[in-house]
Amino acid sequence: MFRKCIESIAPYSPGKPIDEVKRELGLDEVYKLASNENPLGPPESAVEAMRLAAGKVSLYPDADCFELKDALAKFHGVKRSQIILGEGSNELLKLLSLAFLEPGDEIIMPQPSFGEYRRTAQLCGAVAKAIPCTEEFCVDLPAMVAAISSRTKLVYICNPNNPTGTVVDKHLLKQMMNRMNDVIVVLDEAYFEFIRDEKSPDGVAFFKEYPNVVSLRTFSKAYGLAGLRVGYGICNEAITEAINKVREPFNVNSLAQVAAIAALNDSEYLAKSVEHNKVERDFLYTELKKRGFYVVPSEANFMLFDSLRDSSELFRALLKKGIIVRSADIFGFKTMVRLSVGLHRENEAFLKALDECMGLN
Ligand SMILES: Cc1ncc(COP(=O)(O)O)c(C=O)c1O
Missing domain, CATH: 3.90.1150.10 (Aspartate Aminotransferase, domain 1)
Structure with a gap:
């Protein structure tokens, strides 16, 4: 069955x-x-925020995460309506799959890379085309673009790539964007804050230029909140609306919401x-x-x-x-x-x- x-x-x-x-x-x-x-x-600031909020956990969390979205919108210079929140950025991968993928559709991902792109696609009956990294263990953008077919809906660019730690070149990505008009380009930037290489792209800046870009970030890594499970995406309103249809109503709990705001403000x-x-x-x-x-x-x-x-x-x-x-x-x-x-x-x-x-x- x-x-x-x-x-x-x-x-x-x-x-x-x-x-x-x-x-x-x-x-x-x-x-x-x-x-x-x-x-x-x-961050101690996040722990303190949770202490203060703990007395209210008998209530359901704010399903729309108003305050957290507000803080993120100001931080990134985007609209609240352009933000999606998830139980970790991992959940957002699943929600993107649920929103976009029909059986037989394709995603394109690097190989090796984060296995959840494949798993969440397979959940929807879609197929993952995994494109080998270069000899230098870098995501091979031109090869990924060349692999796009009429069934491709999502192209995952993990930047820095897990497990290689390498980044793509923003100038090359820009060139490639012109050839990815018909797909959703998901820049998984779980480790974005650690990047020092100035050639690496900023997914949010790309989103502001290209409406088919989704930038995924998380509070699990540089912000030290992995156990709370909170991640976010920045993308166009058509996508946030679709995600709102497929997500659980209270997917980010109330302690995670206050802790994430505190962490975001704790420069x-x-x-x-x-x-x-x-x-x-x-x-x-x-x-x-x-x-x-x-x-x-x-x-x-x-x-x-x-x-x-x-x-x-x-x-x-x-x-x-x-x-x-x-x-x-x-x-x-x-x-x-x-x-x-x-x-x-x-x-x-x-x-x-x-x-x-x-x-x-
Ligand atoms: C590349 C990448 N994306 C997404 C995630 C998911 O992180 P989280 O669900 O904790 O936000 C991870 C976790 O290790 C990861 O390595």
């Missing part, structure tokens, strides 16, 4: 939770560098979070290179490196030492590992454990 299209869907496989690893392996100290979370913890936290990431990303990059590994230069809060051995084995060996990373096996790279940037002591613990696993110590 199950729908045919779910037969081929692989359920999302999350990074291993810290408590599970502690329980299974009898470890006291475990560091998770697997899910691209913010190692600094949530000090954001600056600290971005600076920490830059310093520690550089540290890990340099240390891994020093050990002779190939590391893909990253603009995000994670990086992909070639461990030169079976990465699933390395994952298990590191796990025994209390370090959770992400084997890039799931992305089809047998020897590559995706590593999230942690606190300095976590990064040092990772390097020590890696050295031991590699027999360098």
Whole structure:
């Protein structure tokens, strides 16, 4: 009795939770560098906002998220009616699929990239065309554009791309936009705030120029609120209206709404979070290179490196030492590992454990 299209869907496989690893392996100290979370913890301003709002959770949240949309509209210089909110940007991927995709339609996505583009498309009976990244692990825009057919509705550009951490060139994207008039171009910018490369595009600026662009952002990464599940999209009103038809009425809970407003206004936290990431990303990059590994230069809060051995084995060996990373096996790279940037002591613990696993110590 199950729908045919779910037969081929692989359920999302999350990074291993810290408590599970502690329980299974009898470890006291475990560091998770697997899910691209913010190692600094949530902004205190957001925690305080939730404390104040906690007494009102007997009431349903504001279904329209008026205050949060208002804050985002001012922050980005767009209209409130051009904002969609979701239970994480992940939900927005599903809502876009529900709004656009009929059975047999196509989406185009990079390979490797965030698997949820494919999964949410498959939920609607649509097909994902995955276009391999270049040899430098960059999203291959011209190849993606060349793959567009009359069935293509959504083109996903993950920028920075998960798991490679690479960004596309805004000038090239501009050239390509002229060839993507008949599709919706979704710029998934979950890691946007971490980008330092000025050649990288700003999805909101692109949206202001091209009405078929959707910019997806999240409070889960640079804003440190992954556990609250709140993300947003900026797009034209026809799309926000369609999304409002397919979403649940109260998809962003009341604590998430107040915390997100506080985090958005907390520029000090954001600056600290971005600076920490830059310093520690550089540290890990340099240390891994020093050990002779190939590391893909990253603009995000994670990086992909070639461990030169079976990465699933390395994952298990590191796990025994209390370090959770992400084997890039799931992305089809047998020897590559995706590593999230942690606190300095976590990064040092990772390097020590890696050295031991590699027999360098
Ligand atoms: C590229 C990308 N997009 C979207 C998401 C979803 O993030 P969230 O649902 O927490 O906003 C993630 C999460 O890791 C991601 O890596």
